[in-house]
Amino acid sequence: PRKVILDVDTGSDDAVAIILSLLSPEFEVLGLCSVNGNREVKLTTDNTLRVKQLMKSDVPVYKGCEYPMVATLTPGRKPNIPWREGKMTGVTSLIHGDHLPFPETSLKEEPVGAVPWLIDTLVHTQEKITLIPVGPLTNIAMAIRSDPRVVQGIEEIMIMGGGYLVNNTTPMAEYNVWVDPEALEIVLTAGCKVTLVPLDATHETYLNLEDVAELRSYQNTAATAVADLVEQRIKGYANDADMKAFGGAPIHDALAVCALLDPSVLTEVVHVNCHVDISGGYADGQTCLDMRQKIDKDAPNCYFALHADREKFRTMVKAILKTCPF
Ligand code: BDR
Numbered sequence: 001p002r003k004v005i006l007d008v009d010t011g012s013d014d015a016v017a018i019i020l021s022l023l024s025p026e027f028e029v030l031g032l033c034s035v036n037g038n039r040e041v042k043l044t045t046d047n048t049l050r051v052k053q054l055m056k057s058d059v060p061v062y063k064g065c066e067y068p069m070v071a072t073l074t075p076g077r078k079p080n081i082p083w084r085e086g087k088m089t090g091v092t093s094l095i096h097g098d099h100l101p102f103p104e105t106s107l108k109e110e111p112v113g114a115v116p117w118l119i120d121t122l123v124h125t126q127e128k129i130t131l132i133p134v135g136p137l138t139n140i141a142m143a144i145r146s147d148p149r150v151v152q153g154i155e156e157i158m159i160m161g162g163g164y165l166v167n168n169t170t171p172m173a174e175y176n177v178w179v180d181p182e183a184l185e186i187v188l189t190a191g192c193k194v195t196l197v198p199l200d201a202t203h204e205t206y207l208n209l210e211d212v213a214e215l216r217s218y219q220n221t222a223a224t225a226v227a228d229l230v231e232q233r234i235k236g237y238a239n240d241a242d243m244k245a246f247g248g249a250p251i252h253d254a255l256a257v258c259a260l261l262d263p264s265v266l267t268e269v270v271h272v273n274c275h276v277d278i279s280g281g282y283a284d285g286q287t288c289l290d291m292r293q294k295i296d297k298d299a300p301n302c303y304f305a306l307h308a309d310r311e312k313f314r315t316m317v318k319a320i321l322k323t324c325p326f
């Protein structure tokens, strides 16, 4: 199996991504790193531990960074830690409250933090490891900055983040990138194979109430949990004009996991030059693509998915969840 590390700001779509990864025999999940994002890291860690407990998993959980790298220091930047302001505009990953609707847990994170663990693991690994960051990129960028040798231990990085024509937090920015724009810029320029699964792709692969009903019919823990989360997300997205038209909700982070299991779930993947706007201005946190047709355009540094295959995604998610043995 492929060795993977998930970096999560759990979050209901993060929870689905974790559940799918833990159920996939193609993956050996080495660890789950939590990060500030949907909520403060204390809560995203607790939510991650709740998912671990629900899945009867012994995967270690490492608590990561509490703040973005430098984002809060940039003059002119709007406050980008919305949970501190009590505002969660545009972020529907935890529809109500701070906790996932799963039983409380007394499970604890490991004594070592996510960043030192990532550095140690990636520097010393024999076999290269795939990273799946589905929250702000703070932990990964901190690890790369602290010890650039981590890059040699990385097979590839499959990120949920960014947007080309679709954005959610500001007119120009997607949430994970907007929270820590410098972090993604560091990851994009580190020399790793990077794929971005942006909102353009995740909004096309929404799940609806039909999917929820089918998941419920499997009557196992994972499928029921995901059915609950998806149903909650559909309610949360009901005020969003695009999603109302579809009658569904995107499960952003789950698409990044599926893209590693079957890359053909992403369609129209461009190999392109991408940089993050870190100006603190109107486009702060934008993933800017060089889509010019010129031969001397800027050299590609990532793969960026412009579209995704909804039928393939729904089929994959259901097939994986059906396998839960309890
Ligand atoms: C991303 O932001 C978070 O709210 C979600 O968990 C997802 O990773 C979508 O913009």
Ligand code: CA
Pocket (backbone or CB within 6 Å): 008, 009, 010, 011, 013, 014, 037, 038, 134, 135, 253
């Ligand atoms: Ca997330």
